[in-house]
Amino acid sequence: MHLDVAAAVALGDEGGLAAVSLRKVAARLDVGPMRLYGYISTKEELFDLMVDEVHAEILPEEQVGDWREVLRIRAHRTRQAVLRHQWLADLIGGRPPLGPNALAVTEATLSALDGLADLDTALRAAETVSAYFTGAIRREIANLRAEYATGLSKRDWQRASGPHLKRMLATGRFPALAKAVYDGTEIDAEASFATGLDWVLDAVAAKLTRPPA
Known part of the structure; x- marks a missing residue:
């Protein structure tokens, strides 16, 4: 079965989920x-x-002790896997995957949180971090697909849409947006992902308190 699934993954990598079918794999x-x-x-x-095949790429070789690092590694490895297999963006965030590799990823996450708080708090912590990186990854892939569809890089698209945006901002109706456009610092997708992840982990840390002995 492994060769069959590997062939399906290759088809997905080449043409997206629309390129995958049992007949095409055969x-x-x-x-x-x-x-x-x-x-x-x-x-x-x-x-x-x-x-599940791709979840084998997400599961780290070794489990580190610190819960923050476990969740941070999972988030970054998930992003890297989706960038390699962009079709995965259409499937993550839906029903929970139940294959052995996916279950091992979930087990590693929950094990890292075990004992830091009551069970329900630990589950919400895992869900919160997962919701962040799933949404951030899907948005990044959507932007990449837009570039492929239009043939314009992000910077080229900004140049093309710049005159229209400047006219709209000049009306004075959008002062907060104007400040963000003209004064904000632009960072790349990887740095943005890492920054947002750290903020989410900081918020989760505030909720995790070790129960009394």
């Missing part, structure tokens, strides 16, 4: 589609297997 492997239908009955099941 064709890539030069086998009959009935071989796959013997244990994969739907495209959704194939997607689930693809998601």
